[in-house]
Amino acid sequence: MDNALERLIEQAGTIILGKQPVIRLAITCLLARGHLLIEDVPGVGKTTLAHLLARLLGLDYKRIQFTSDLLPADIIGVSVYQREEGRFHFHPGPIFTQLLLADEINRATPKAQSALLEAMEEKQVTAEGETRKLPEPFFVIATQNPAHQIGTFPLPESQLDRFLMRISLGYPDARSERALLAGRDPRELLDEMEPCITPVQLQALQKQVDQVHVADALLDYCQMLLSFSRSNPRFNHGLSPRAGLALLRNAKAWALLDGRFQVLPEDVQAVLPATVSHRLHSSEDTAVDEGENLAHFLLSAVPIP
Amino acid sequence: MIGGLQLHLSRRELNALAIVLFLAVAPHFFNLSIWIGLFFAATVALRLVLNRQKNPFPGRWLVFLLMLIGLVNLFIQYPIPLFRSAAVALLVSMLGLKLLEVRRRRDLYVAVFLGYFTLITQFLYRQDMLLAGYALLVVLALTAILVETSRHSPSRSLLSPLWQSFSLLGQAIPVMIILFLFFPRLSGPLWNLGLGEQSGVTGLSDKIRPGSISQLSQSKEVAFRAHFQDPIPPPQQRYWRGPVFWDSDGVEWDLGAELQPRALSLSIGEQQINYSVILEPTNQKWLFALDLPDRLPPRTRVTPEFELVRDDPITQRISYQISSRPVYNTGEIADDEWIRGLALPDNITPRMQQLVADWKKQSSNTAGIVDQALAYFRQQPFYYTLLPPLLGQNPADQFLFESRRGFCEHYATSFTLLMRIAGIPARVVTGYQGGEVNPMGDYLIVRQSDAHAWTEVWLEGQGWVRVDPTAAVAPERIERTFDFDLTGDTIGTPIDFNLQESDFIKSIARQLRWGADALNTGWHRWVLGYTHDRQSQLMQLLGMGFLKGRYLAIGMVVFTTLVMLGIGIYLWRNGQEKIDPIKAAYLRFCRKLARRGIVRQPAEGPRDFALRVNQARPDLQQQTDQITRLYIALRYGRVDAPEKRQKLQRLVRGFRV
Known part of the structure; x- marks a missing residue:
């Protein structure tokens, strides 16, 4: 099993060069059964990463390009009257898939956004009075451009909270970039990729995440992190209990990915920035997103008990 | 907190500092030459004016020039820099200059502590109750400044730092009383530094x-x-x-x-x-x-x-x-x-x-x-x-x-x-x-x-x-007692003893004067009159008459040390109780490394620390890895075996850097 995961990471690394930690975080998020938000400027490989994960995990994969005129029906599907049968027939939308890539989610109107986010939370959609279950497993990898770019509808805090993690890829380092430029087109490489694990294996792994041991000392540490964020004046408001659960879940998945069945403080530290940066706001009114800095401040300020 | 000390002060803090320091120095205006007082008042005024400017910090040359003026002023007023007043005048002048120089939080702390000290020097001149009460109020304000500037963001109301300062000082009262009662009294006057300075004492003479x-x-x-x-x-x-x-x-x-x-x-x-x-x-x-x-x-x-x-x-x-x-x-x-x-x-x-x-x-x-x-x-x-x-x-x-x-x-x-x-x-x-x-x-x-x-x-x-x-x-x-009014009398006018107490206001004033004098006398008797002799009487009463003079001082030091040691042990024990033996063993391991300069950061996990140790001291890798692995297994894993714990303790004990 570990082997499969190792190979997964290794394979991904051949396409997305020099981004091992981000790839690990993305896989962690999927193991923890969470949805992933990738925020970055266009062209650094967000879509490629999503594509790659779908391919390597052997999942059924669909993509929606979010635009400002996207309607909820474009996501969920629509019922069409069938003259021959004399009744309405539901045409499922792209959401009925195992891995959905919602590209540039913040270009759509809030109405379209909320249709997707509702489905993410409940793992089912309701159309024309009929509730339909979404397939198992069901992941959403959403990408978005940084909020200050033109033509974006920033996601409200409550909806950002639905994403277990927010990561950003960033530009590759010089060596990786050179290798990228010298190598073949990543799209072509992607098509040649073979799945490393089956969906059944993936679900088994997800179950294993639940079994990773969390010691009292580690719970203390998590709780101290949460309470510090609530009492320190640098934070506008503290982390919610939901954020705390997300943190622990990610830490467990991260430990499993590392081949361990117990969570260490290092695991919490590794996943904390990606888990909480989109949930934290500075008490000072700054235009810049301070989430990342706050997360690191939080880590440096709270001693490990 | 080094970053905190370097923080620039806000105008509000500078204003508060200037005003409170002025209050701290104010009683000295009656003790010192008027020119020293004027110089200090001028620096405070300059500070307040500068606070309204775009750049509230005066240039180096201006401060230097003011320093020269201050020194010249000092030497004109007190040519012989020997006695009490000369020293206090120097302190006051320099405090004024410091006020102009204050930029960062660190400077403010220095200025506030100088303010405390200046306040004490008031007692070289007078020791009455009014001054003591006034000094307490100024201490309250000075402490409030310390409280306020130690905050992350300015408080909305002035009352909040004052209240906090008040409760801080309130907590200090027991210590104050103990020190008052038991701090060794000098049999000579503590503040009789006025050598050669005869204050204008009136009284009967030998002619x-x-x-x-x-x-x-x-x-x-x-x-x-x-x-x-x-x-x-x-x-x-x-x-x-x-x-x-x-x-x-x-x-x-x-x-x-x-x-x-x-x-x-x-x-x-x-x-x-x-x-x-x-x-x-x-x-x-x-x-x-x-x-x-x-x-x-x-x-x-x-x-x-x-x-x-x-x-x-x-x-x-x-x-x-x-x-x-x-x-x-x-x-x-x-x-x-x-x-x-x-x-x-x-x-x-x-x-x-x-x-x-x-x-x-x-x-x-x-x-x-x-x-x-x-x-x-x-x-x-x-x-x-x-x-x-x-x-x-x-x-x-x-x-x-x-x-x-x-x-x-x-x-x-x-x-x-x-x-x-x-x-x-x-x-x-x-x-x-x-x-x-x-x-x-x-x-x-x-x-x-x-x-x-x-x-x-x-x-x-x-x-x-x-x-x-x-x-x-x-x-x-x-x-009857001798009450008179000299105004308007010419030489040789017989004294008119016919003072009727008909005037209601006069009688009220006399009542007030009596009340004030009674308070002041109580102060003299019980506070200032608590001398060396009274202290030894109290010690006798407590059955500790052997603690006298030097022995009282030694006794005080021993007692304080014991109390601090007791509190220290109590706190240490309490802190220790929360730490389980596994953690204690690991901390001991960390301390051993810290002595060799490899210090674990408070937020550094055991695995990260082990990596760092291995980089710095590859020779210790085997032991470090073993200890770290055991620690992780015991503290974060499901393992809970006493023999493993003992093994960890043994390993740590045997660990030599």
Whole structure:
């Protein structure tokens, strides 16, 4: 099993060069059964990463390009009257898939956004009075451009909270970039990729995440992190209990990915920035997103008990 | 917190600092040269003006220039940089300059601590309750500044830092009380740094000349306060004995050589008055007591003429317990007293001798002559006045026959001379007479205006007897306290004793004055009067009389150390209890590495730390990995086996860096 995961990471690394930690975080998020938000400027490989994960995990994969005129029906599907049968027939939308890539989610109107986010939370959609279950497993990898770019509808805090993690890829380092430029087109490489694990294996792994041991000392540490964020004046408001659960879940998945069945403080530290940066706001009114800095401040300020 | 110290101060903080420091220095304006005060006030004003500017920090050159001005000012005002005032003036000037220089939080802390120190220097000048209360308020404000600037963001209301400062100071009260009670007192004055600086102490001196006491009488300053254990004696008996004068050159009276100690043939009555006196500094050696002093305070001796003389001059407020015998007979006169009690200056005029000769013709015994002399003062137009006319080279003659206006010293000295002419040994006694009873607190306030002079004559069979010629002229002087208003009086105006207490406001004012004096006296008695002696009394009472002086200091240090050690052990134990043995073992491992410079950060996980250790000390890799693996397994894993725990402890114990 570990082997499969190792190979997964290794394979991904051949396409997305020099981004091992981000790839690990993305896989962690999927193991923890969470949805992933990738925020970055266009062209650094967000879509490629999503594509790659779908391919390597052997999942059924669909993509929606979010635009400002996207309607909820474009996501969920629509019922069409069938003259021959004399009744309405539901045409499922792209959401009925195992891995959905919602590209540039913040270009759509809030109405379209909320249709997707509702489905993410409940793992089912309701159309024309009929509730339909979404397939198992069901992941959403959403990408978005940084909020200050033109033509974006920033996601409200409550909806950002639905994403277990927010990561950003960033530009590759010089060596990786050179290798990228010298190598073949990543799209072509992607098509040649073979799945490393089956969906059944993936679900088994997800179950294993639940079994990773969390010691009292580690719970203390998590709780101290949460309470510090609530009492320190640098934070506008503290982390919610939901954020705390997300943190622990990610830490467990991260430990499993590392081949361990117990969570260490290092695991919490590794996943904390990606888990909480989109949930934290500075008490000072700054235009810049301070989430990342706050997360690191939080880590440096709270001693490990 | 280094970053915090470097933070620039806001205008609000700078304003608060300037105002509070001004308050801290303000009482010094009365102690120091006006120019020092003006310089400081100018720096505060400049600070406040600069705070309104875009850049509130003055340039280096301006500060340098101001420093030069400050130094020049200081050297002009205090050319000899030796004494208390020069040092305080330097402190105040530099504090003003510091205020201009303050930029960052660190500077503010320095300035605030200087403010605390400056506040303490106020007590070098005055130690009254008002100043102490004021100093406490300023301490509150200074602490509030510290509280406010230590905050992450400014508080909305000024009350919040003040309240926090108040509660901080409140918590310090027990410590303050313990230190007050047990901190070793120096037997000498702690703040008597004013070497060579005689503050203008008014009081009786070792010479009298016509006018010297009447000058003193214009001072409302308190000479001493007396608390009676027995009922307060009536005004007629309240003669507070001070220096006794024997020798006169016709103008001035002098103490003369001190009489040799001798055995006294004294007999005393049953009645005894016990009381304690709080004497203000006089820079003289005399203590004051009612006639005749019986039990002596320590470090004091009594002369044959019943003066109480202390070993050293009274330069600070002292308190002594004493008792007096109002009924007495000093018995036989000694030879030297006889000679000196009859000595006459050269300028005795024939008309003085004629006057005495007339009395002698009419009376056969000495007591009769005394009565005649008193009758003379009573019947002739003598006036009792605070503003006697100036007298020439023969004041006694001039006073007796020409001006006939004088104060107690005129009456006492000329009466004494007349007695000596008549062949009755006589001497002049100075001291205080009367005093005001403060009904609040029930004690007597004796002021400089109660200074008085009277005569003692020696009569066969009665010994030295007090005769007060002033009482013959102005009995009111003796019977009621002496309250006067000099405004508008011309020289020679008789004193009008007709002071009706009709004025309601005046009576309220007097009540207030009494109340304030009672409070202040309590302060003197219980706070300032808590001296070395009282402290050793308290220690005796607590059964720790062996803790004296140096031993008390050592005892205090030992006690404090023990308490701190106790608190430390308690806290350490409490902290330890929360840490389980696994964590303790790991922390020990970390401490061993820390001693070699590899310090684990508080937020550094065990695996990260092990990586770092291995990089720094590859030679320890095996041990480090083993310990870390065991620790992780025990603390974060499911493993909970005592033998593993013991193994970890063993490994850590054996770990050598």
